[in-house]
Amino acid sequence: MQISTYQAxxxxxxxxxxxLIQREEFGSxxxxxxxxxLLDIPAVYQWGNGNFWVALEADEVIGTIAAIDIGNQQLVLxxxxxxxxxxxxxxxxxxxxxxxxxxxNSFQPVDVLNLPPAFLRMKGDTLxxxxxxxxx
Numbered sequence: 001m002q003i004s005t006y007q008a009x010x011x012x013x014x015x016x017x018x019x020l021i022q023r024e025e026f027g028s029x030x031x032x033x034x035x036x037x038l039l040d041i042p043a044v045y046q047w048g049n050g051n052f053w054v055a056l057e058a059d060e061v062i063g064t065i066a067a068i069d070i071g072n073q074q075l076v077l078x079x080x081x082x083x084x085x086x087x088x089x090x091x092x093x094x095x096x097x098x099x100x101x102x103x104x105n106s107f108q109p110v111d112v113l114n115l116p117p118a119f120l121r122m123k124g125d126t127l128x129x130x131x132x133x134x135x136x
Contacts, residue, residue, distance in 0.1 A: 006052035013061035053100045062086040065097040070118040
């Protein structure tokens with residue numbers, strides 16, 4: 001398994017994985033049209049300190065994670081999905097994806113009323129967390 005930054009050749013696989021998990025596991029009626037960020041990943045995610053990463057197994061997308069730079073040294077963590085057969089502590093896919101964004105995993109819940117003004121909410125967003133990074 002390897003972690004790679006987004007490349008256009010993975011676009012269809014990324015969309016398929018995310019929609020499958022949203023529909024089949026979360027029972028969501030969200031569509032690709034509801035997620036325009038997936039239609040132009042470089043413009044939405046790959047600028048400033050943001051980026052979009054994929055977990056790959058034999059060049060197959062098995063997971064995703066993204067961070068949007070919203071300014072003021074703040075990132076919004078988005079699109080963290082791992083295919084069901086690749087989940088779990090022993091496999092470590094989720095942790096490796098999260099480590100691609102940050103070295104620490106001590107996120108704290110945040111009430112929706114306390115989100116930064118520049119925070120981009122999408123349909124279906126219900127849980128919010130924050131991570132305060134300590135200077136190294």
